[in-house]
Amino acid sequence: MKKKLLMVVLGAMISGIVCAQDYKVSKSSGTLDIREVNDVSVEGYDGNEIIFSARGNDRSSDERAQGLRAVSSLGLEDNTGLGLSVVDKGQVIEVRQLKKMGGPDVTIKVPKGVKVFYSHNSPHGSEVQFRNVEGEIEVSTVHSGVRLTNVTGPMEVKTVHGGIEAVLGAALKNPVSIQSVHGHVDVALPVTTKANLKLASSHGEILVDPDFKIEIERTGDLVRYSDKVNGKINGGGINITLSASHDNVYLRKMK
Structure with missing residues (x-):
């Protein structure tokens, strides 16, 4: 019994070394x-x-x-x-x-000073993830989804068929562009973020947490609500573009 246990432990250790x-x-x-x-x-x-x-x-x-x-x-x-x-x-x-x-x-x-470019065109990929990246990010995928957690940018993220999930911190760098053609775009921001927003969805909806008070751009005395919403939050700041042509755009506050 002890011999079998020793073999199991050694096997696990060897497996760990290989994985590491x-x-x-x-x-x-x-x-x-x-x-x-x-x-x-x-x-x-x-x-x-x-x-x-x-x-x-x-x-x-x-x-x-x-x-x-x-x-x-x-x-x-x-x-x-x-x-x-x-x-x-x-x-x-x-x-x-x-x-x-x-x-x-x-x-x-x-490291913080490295710019990351990621490109994927084949149908064999899975969701690509970025966490705690403080350098510039450029992402282009066809079939894969993208998940961003605590990244600062600048960033340009595009996908054709994948959805994009993002939880972004307060230290964002200009500009931020997150776009999907057939998937959703779901982004969480601190409610205190100062930004110029461009939100667009040709065949979906634009859904925004009510705690974000968007100063909608006006033409004279008129306000136009359509498939595009341009405005400012907290007086404006960095440029944030969120677009999902055939699905929904979600802008929610960080919890």
Whole structure:
């Protein structure tokens, strides 16, 4: 019994070591260019390295793959051991996934001074997440949803078929643009945020927490309520654009 228990513990320890494998790039500025990585979370932190970790790289259990390196038709190589190609080109760090479908569950920790660009066009991805990122963010997806938590921007986030969920803090940087064509846009802000708002939905509704007192732009003595609402909250400030062409826009206050 003790022998079996020891084997279980050793197996768990070995599994933990494999899962904890990291790949690091010494970089605290420049652009992190992530393309076609299916399952990724980007987290900001205080540091001077970009740190990659991954789970679900099933090649580690393939005995025939031992000593070999994965390559793709694009000339990419898995130089990280995580199922990723990471290439340092000076001011740009290029990140690509080798497997078209599936692939590892990737977490990337980025220093404050790093700009993040994420692009995903295939139907094989899942929701991309950004947490505590203080640098500039640019996101473009076709099928994947986007989740933003405590990011400051500036940010430009676009998706075609995915929904966008965002909880944004008070230290936002200008500008903020969050747009979906066929999915919803749901954004929470502190009620004290000073902003110039542009809200739009061609075939959905614009729903705003009543605690946001929007100073609607007027034309003479008239106020026009339609599929577009332009106005200010708390006297105006940073530019915030929220748009969902075929779904609803939700602007709610942070709890």
